[in-house]
Amino acid sequence: xxxxxxxxxxxxxxxxxxxxxxxxxxxxxxxxxxxxxxxxxxxxxxxxxxxxxxxxxxxxxxxxxxxxxxxxxxxxxxxxxxxxxxxxxxxxxxxxxxxxxxxxxxxxxxxxxxxxxxxxxxxxxxxxxxxxxxxxxxxxxxxxxxxxxxxxxxxxxxxxxxxxxxxxxxxxxxxxxxxxxxxxxxxxxxxxxxxxxxxxxxxxxxxxxxxxxxxxxxxxxxxxxxxxxxxxxxxxxxxxx
Amino acid sequence: xxxxxxxxxxxxxxxxxxxxxxxxxxxxxxxxxxxxxxxxxxxxxxxxxxxxxxxxxxxxxxxxxxxxxxxxxxxxxxxxxxxxxxxxxxxxxxxxxxxxxxxxxxxxxxxxxxxxxxxxxxxxxxxxxxxxxxxxxxxxxxxxxxxxxxxxxxxxxxxxxxxxxxxxxxxxxxxxxxxxxxxxxxxxxxxxxxxxxxxxxxxxxxxxxxxxxxxxxxxxxxxxxxxxxxxxxxxxxx
Amino acid sequence: xxxxxxxxxxxxxxxxxxxxxxxxxxxxxxxxxxxxxxxxxxxxxxxxxxxxxxxxxxxxxxxxxxxxxxxxxxxxxxxxxxxxxxxxxxxxxxxxxxxxxxxxxxxxxxxxxxxxxxxxxxxxxxxxxxxxxxxxxxxxxxxxxxxxxxxxxxxxxxxxxxxxxxxxxxxxxxxxxxxxxxxxxxxxxxxxxxxxxxxxxxxxxxxxxxxxxxxxxx
Numbered sequence: 248x249x250x251x252x253x254x255x256x257x258x259x260x261x262x263x264x265x266x267x268x269x270x271x272x273x274x275x276x277x278x279x280x281x282x283x284x285x286x287x288x289x290x291x292x293x294x295x296x297x298x299x300x301x302x303x304x305x306x307x308x309x310x311x312x313x314x315x316x317x318x319x320x321x322x323x324x325x326x327x328x329x330x331x332x333x334x335x336x337x338x339x340x341x342x343x344x345x346x347x348x349x350x351x352x353x354x355x356x357x358x359x360x361x362x363x364x365x366x367x368x369x370x371x372x373x374x375x376x377x378x379x380x381x382x383x384x385x386x387x388x389x390x391x392x393x394x395x396x397x398x399x400x401x402x403x404x405x406x407x408x409x410x411x412x413x414x415x416x417x418x419x420x421x422x423x424x425x426x427x428x429x430x431x432x433x434x435x436x437x438x439x440x441x442x443x444x445x446x447x448x449x450x451x452x453x454x455x456x457x458x459x460x461x462x463x464x465x466x467x468x469x470x471x472x473x474x475x476x477x478x479x480x481x482x483x484x485x486x487x488x
Numbered sequence: 489x490x491x492x493x494x495x496x497x498x499x500x501x502x503x504x505x506x507x508x509x510x511x512x513x514x515x516x517x518x519x520x521x522x523x524x525x526x527x528x529x530x531x532x533x534x535x536x537x538x539x540x541x542x543x544x545x546x547x548x549x550x551x552x553x554x555x556x557x558x559x560x561x562x563x564x565x566x567x568x569x570x571x572x573x574x575x576x577x578x579x580x581x582x583x584x585x586x587x588x589x590x591x592x593x594x595x596x597x598x599x600x601x602x603x604x605x606x607x608x609x610x611x612x613x614x615x616x617x618x619x620x621x622x623x624x625x626x627x628x629x630x631x632x633x634x635x636x637x638x639x640x641x642x643x644x645x646x647x648x649x650x651x652x653x654x655x656x657x658x659x660x661x662x663x664x665x666x667x668x669x670x671x672x673x674x675x676x677x678x679x680x681x682x683x684x685x686x687x688x689x690x691x692x693x694x695x696x697x698x699x700x701x702x703x704x705x706x707x708x709x710x711x712x713x714x715x716x717x718x719x720x721x722x723x724x725x726x
Numbered sequence: 727x728x729x730x731x732x733x734x735x736x737x738x739x740x741x742x743x744x745x746x747x748x749x750x751x752x753x754x755x756x757x758x759x760x761x762x763x764x765x766x767x768x769x770x771x772x773x774x775x776x777x778x779x780x781x782x783x784x785x786x787x788x789x790x791x792x793x794x795x796x797x798x799x800x801x802x803x804x805x806x807x808x809x810x811x812x813x814x815x816x817x818x819x820x821x822x823x824x825x826x827x828x829x830x831x832x833x834x835x836x837x838x839x840x841x842x843x844x845x846x847x848x849x850x851x852x853x854x855x856x857x858x859x860x861x862x863x864x865x866x867x868x869x870x871x872x873x874x875x876x877x878x879x880x881x882x883x884x885x886x887x888x889x890x891x892x893x894x895x896x897x898x899x900x901x902x903x904x905x906x907x908x909x910x911x912x913x914x915x916x917x918x919x920x921x922x923x924x925x926x927x928x929x930x931x932x933x934x935x936x937x938x939x940x941x942x943x944x
Contacts, residue, residue: 297624324630334625336640338647338720347639348629380720393625400629493803558924559917560882563896567917570909658787665789669889676792683799690799697788697796704787 248272248308249404249437254293255302256286256459263289264300265459271437273403276430278446279439281456282482287439288331290456291406294437295319295326307404324352327397331409333389335381341368341392342377345399353400360399367395371425387418394425405429407438441486443471455479496688500695505682509692512678513699519596519674520661526600527660531607538612549608556605561666565598569670595667603660610652614645647718654711658704675699730908731915741898742919748815748884748894753877755820760827765857767832782825791886794818798890815887823880830872834865867938874931878924885920895919 249271256264263286271277279287292298294305296312296319305312307322335344345367346360355363368374371391381389390410397405407426411419423445430436430449440446446453446467453470455463457478463470474480500506537549556564569591573581587593618641626636668677679696683689731738766778785793797818801809838861847856866873885896893901899916903909 292624295628297627320627320630320632323628326628328625328628330621330625332619332621334619334622336626336644338644348631351635351639352630382720396629554925554928555921558878558882558921558928560885560896560920562885562888563913563917563920566896566900567909567913570903571913574910662787662789665791666886668791676789676795679792680795683795689795690803693792693796693799696792697784700789700792701784701787 249294249435250306251290251294251303252305253303254290254300254305256289256293256298256300263459264293267303267459267461269454269461269464271404271435273435274433275451276434276436276438276449277452277454278450279437279454279456280441280446280482280486281454282478285456286459287456288408291328291408291437291439294406295323295328320352324400325403327400327402327405329390329393329397329405329407329410331413333381333386333393333413335389335393335396337381340378340380341373341384341395344381344392345396348396349399363399364395367398368392370398370428371395372421385418386414387421390414390418390422391425394422394429398429404435404437407436407440409439409441411440411442443467443486447471455482457482493690495691496686497691497695500691505686505692508678508681509675509695509699512673512675512696513703515592515672516661516664516674517703519592519599519664519667519672522596523599523603523664524657524660526597527603527607527656530600530604532611534604534608535611535615538608539615553605553608556602557609561599561602561663562669564602565595565666565670568598569594591667591670591672595664595670595672599660599663599667603656603663606656606659607653610649610656611645613652614649615641617648618644644720647720650711650715650718654708654715657711658707661703661707662700730902730906730911734902734906737902738895738898738915741893741895744812744892744894745881745884748812748819748887748892749877749881751816752819752823752880752884755816756823756827756880757873759820759824761831761862763824763828764831764835767828768835778828782828785822785825790818790822790883791889793822794886794890797821811887811890811892815884815890815892819880819884819887823876823883826876826879827873830869830876831865833872834869835861837868838864870938871931871935874927874934878927878931881923881927882920 249269251267251269254264254267255262267286267290269277279290281287289298293300294307294312296317300313303313307326310317310322312319312322335341336347339347342361342364345364346357349355349360349363350357365374365377368377371394373388373391376384376388376392381392384392394410410426411422414422419442423442426436426438427445427449438445438450450467453463453465453467454461455470455474455476455478457476462476463474463479470479471483474483500509534549534552537545538553540546572594573584575581576584584590623636623641626640627633631639664672664674665676667674668680671677673681675696676693679692680689682692686692763778763782766774767782769775769778794815798809798811798814801814801817842864843856843861851859884894887894888897888900891897895916899912903912906912
């Protein structure tokens with residue numbers, strides 16, 4: 248379970264997160280949406296301690312991110328993360344990208360790590376791309392390798408930061424299919440995305456953020472058919488355009 | 489053509505002048521290589537200092553680069569050669585001035601220190617061209633800071649900056665010519681000496697130009713092999 | 727502490743003046759020739775492209791000192807009498823620095839989209855008119871930071887005219903040092919002068935870089 252309690256964060260004088268509260272239960276899929284600059288990506292980065300915050304706390308399975316005694320590296324092992332621009336290691340093949348952390352962090356043998364990696368490549372639908380370098384993969388393929396890289400650490404949680412917004416339209420589906428599959432398989436997921444089709448299919452809860460606050464929350468139907476705030480109405484009108 | 493000038497290309501191979509040029513080339517290569525080793529080691533260190541989170545180290549790295557690259561190498565060599573020993577006090581400076589081949593040592597160190605400032609800039613640019621999300625992606629898999637630099641960031645950054653480093657490597661050999669001003673008998677010095685001896689400086693310097701050209705082509709060929717070996721597959725636009 | 731500098735201040739500043747003059751001619755000539763070299767390096771006509779490319783690649787492999795010597799030897803043969811170091815140095819610098827400026831311009835021209843050039847052709851402009859009114863002005867603005875950086879390098883390079891006896895700042899510093907034997911303060915002073923001038927230059931470069939970024943032309 249991830250608990251976010253009165254989280255506040257500033258970049259200098261600028262407050263990016265204001266009193267964010269949220270509880271994510273095991274097995275849930277939470278979709279976060281909102282206009283750019285609303286603090287969605289920063290929120291994800293606070294959860295795994297990539298960004299420090301000044302007030303409030305986040306606990307992951309009871310372990311506090313704010314507590315200076317917490318080993319953040321250990322914490323990150325159980326939270327996989329997928330980035331907008333894939334961020335694969337360009338000097339390594341798909342397989343090497345996936346096996347690096349299991350071998351260096353979990354100290355798995357190469358054989359075990361590679362076996363796992365091949366299973367994952369199979370699962371994301373590109374078993375034949377193991378020895379290909381990122382620059383020779385399409386965007387959709389790169390993102391699927393990135394998902395496999397995150398899954399290789401056998402995380403309990405997965406976070407997605409606009410995983411399809413850098414992709415050409417025809418590649419979005421192949422990535423979403425992997426994510427839907429993952430959500431239906433019981434993974435606990437936090438997804439920053441504007442893909443409303445994805446939200447409809449798997450989201451247990453939708454958060455709408457604006458200016459660093461969660462201004463609306465609810466089920467897909469509640470949010471989509473009956474947004475309460477004007478900001479949410481405007482936003483929905485824009486993305487459905 | 490006003491003045492009649494009798495060309496004598498024989499100075500390029502006639503004894504002892506051909507030998508002078510070869511000896512000069514030897515010294516050019518030796519000084520260039522030694523200076524390059526200093527430049528690479530120090531440059532990577534200072535380039536990394538400039539992205540650490542310790543303000544004092546960052547400040548030192550920036551100051552080093554700004555000072556060393558904004559003073560002509562010639563002035564730096566003069567300073568290290570004439571003023572350098574004096575910085576150690578009178579008794580020690582007299583001893584230093586008696587070191588044989590002092591000018592060669594000074595030119596190796598001077599060119600090395602100068603080139604390090606340029607290498608440091610490339611290293612810093614290499615780190616900077618790797619996006620913040622790339623660093624965070626490594627950390628999100630549970631790796632530590634040191635693992636992140638060792639397995640991902642440094643190998644990646646060094647591969648990215650091979651092309652500019654090739655240019656710097658070439659420049660080191662060209663810059664060794666400035667050591668002639670403190671009396672180092674490298675290639676340019678020797679071609680000038682031939683003029684003093686024979687008044688055929690035009691032929692001698694023309695010959696030296698072609699030797700530098702061959703040296704440059706060799707260095708580029710060598711670096712192409714290095715680059716091919718460490719090339720990141722499919723990455724274009726570099 | 728700086729009394730050796732104080733006693734010879736006028737003489738040294740006279741050297742700095744020569745350094746500035748040499749830089750001025752080297753930069754004006756080098757940049758103008760560099761614009762043409764840059765265009766020629768993008769030319770589709772082999773009889774323009776290959777000779778100019780050979781010239782650029784050759785000189786970029788040669789140390790500047792050697793080029794300075796070479797022109798110092800070759801000029802008397804061409805003009806038929808012995809020649810002062812200053813004009814000889816100016817010519818060597820223009821020929822040498824133009825190869826570096828040429829590559830900067832080439833990179834700058836390449837950032838201009840084909841359709842922008844086509845748009846100019848579509849209004850009936852010729853190749854050279856397009857270069858004069860469209861390509862060069864835009865590229866010049868985009869390349870301004872690199873041009874300033876290379877100008878700083880050229881300014882430092884002028885110190886190498888020392889080797890043919892031109893009495894610029896470094897040569898005069900060494901003349902004074904031979905008399906006064908105050909190497910630390912004299913060469914320290916020369917270094918400081920270069921440092922100050924070059925730091926001002928790089929600040930200007932930063933300014934244009936920021937300005938360009940704001941106007942999103944870079």
